[in-house]
Amino acid sequence: MNTTVSPTASGASTARRRLLDTATRLFYTEGIRAVGVDRIIAEAGVAKATFYNHFPSKDDLVLAYVNEQDRIGRDAVSALPEQRPPEMIAAVMGRISEAVVAGGWRGCPFLNAAAEYPDPKSPVRQAIDARRAWYHGVLRDLLQADGDPTPSVTASLLVALSDGLLEAAYLDDPAAVPALVGEALKRLLVRP
Amino acid sequence: MNTTVSPTASGASTARRRLLDTATRLFYTEGIRAVGVDRIIAEAGVAKATFYNHFPSKDDLVLAYVNEQDRIGRDAVSALPEQRPPEMIAAVMGRISEAVVAGGWRGCPFLNAAAEYPDPKSPVRQAIDARRAWYHGVLRDLLQADGDPTPSVTASLLVALSDGLLEAAYLDDPAAVPALVGEALKRLLVRP
DNA sequence: TCCTATTCAGACAGGTCTGTCTATTTGCAG
DNA sequence: CTGCAAATAGACAGACCTGTCTGAATAGGA
Structure with a gap:
């Protein structure tokens, strides 16, 4: 377990948060199947490997x-x-x-x-x-x-x-x- | 105008009917974006050119x-x-x-x-x-x-x-x- | 300073998508 | 029988899909 808590560890990582925020906006306004992973990572400003590091699949x-x-x-x-x-x-x-x-x-x-x-x-x-x-x-x-x-x-x-x-x-x-x-x-x- | 009415002309062509019936079943049970044209024509038993002859687009x-x-x-x-x-x-x-x-x-x-x-x-x-x-x-x-x-x-x-x-x-x-x-x-x- | 974890850009594979096109076959009307 | 309209199988193009992988850059804690 962690003895000290890093500043970022107190909340979700910003990359994950940006991904979820962007996905929420796009999924809701355009539909889930209509929005691809490439679009989400582009608008979130996150690399693809980072995406699949946080979420095993779409x-x-x-x-x-x-x-x-x-x-x-x-x-x-x-x-x-x-x-x-x-x-x-x-x-x-x-x-x-x-x-x-x-x-x-x-x-x-x-x-x-x-x-x-x-x-x-x-x-x-x-x-x-x-x-x-x-x-x-x-x-x-x-x-x-x-x-x-x-x-x-x-x-x-x-x-x-x-x-x-x-x-x-x-x-x-x-x-x-x-x-x-x-x-x-x-x-x-x-x-x- | 037609002077005689062919047997098939009294209703929709069977190809079109099969396409619409198959699409209805698949769109409804699986979702619209989830079902591709290839799948519809395969299950309807209709050639692709025939599909696009009846419907200009999906x-x-x-x-x-x-x-x-x-x-x-x-x-x-x-x-x-x-x-x-x-x-x-x-x-x-x-x-x-x-x-x-x-x-x-x-x-x-x-x-x-x-x-x-x-x-x-x-x-x-x-x-x-x-x-x-x-x-x-x-x-x-x-x-x-x-x-x-x-x-x-x-x-x-x-x-x-x-x-x-x-x-x-x-x-x-x-x-x-x-x-x-x-x-x-x-x-x-x-x-x- | 070093180490470790994270993130980065982007190529790549393998598949599916819509839509076009070729070339052949079928079937009915005249 | 002839001719025309429609249907056939299937290749093909070009785009997009998810997911994997490489290799480099970055940053914070010990």
Whole structure:
């Protein structure tokens, strides 16, 4: 083990970080299969050998991309101020509006990745499965605490609404989405 | 113009039909970029020159694929028996359940294609836009006839629910979707 | 200063991609 | 039978793909 921690060892190496940042931008805006390794290393300013030193294959980079997006989302939910279940549900769903009004929205990165990874046993799909299970679980627990008689069913509906509104923000009108989030919550949550 | 109609001219040529059928199956189950022209012509049993005789480029085949899926969906809705608006809405949304329980569901072909076509000006994306506008319009008109005070908003929510449930059938549990469709309708439709 | 790990640029292999082209064969209409 | 339109197999070009490898340059810690 290390007795001293080098300055760079406290965080990820800058080469790896630049690769992941560049890949995230390109994968998200243009699609995963559409972006080659040569393009990523060129725009990241990293040599090819360095790339394959950090990521054994392109699929490992894709997996790192998906996992990081997942982690960012979970951290954002963890960082939400504590509040009572109804407000907490609204805050969790409100992240949709925030993501969408920022501009440059190109759809849910998980749904986009799933469209390009048909094999449900692939690591990318497993990561997406875990992400979806986490999101459903967060909503289900909040709904249960709120006294919803069928929290799992309502959670499934909220997950579907989330996915659908994220796609609507990509393919239809992003500006209309925040109001739709509020309207959906009003109608889907059964008041006990 | 033709004075006599040859037997094959009454329908599309069999080569073109086989190409489109094969492409539909492969594009849907494996993804568009993931399937090459060589593979399509091999499985369709068609020569390469014949392929490029029917479709100037691969993208034209993709467009034909998306357009045909669109036409099939519209025809299915047109073929629904006439009934009063609430039942008609349930019937339109019920197509989700039918599509999903059949097995082999790999997500909404339009959302999957949109994930691989980032340029909103591309013909494929334009076709997807038209499809979405049609679907929203169908629901909006039915809701208006049903006396919904905000038919466009409700229609947007139903479109989002449709998209989300189609993705849930792909990524989560298809068997759970039919019940969710019914539950969503119960909660989203505002009774005047 | 030396050592070790990292990074660099870029060639290279082997495969796949789309699209073009040649040259032959098939099949139907007149 | 003749002629034309369409389909055939397959080579080919040029680009791009992932992944490997070579050999040199760089930088920070002991």
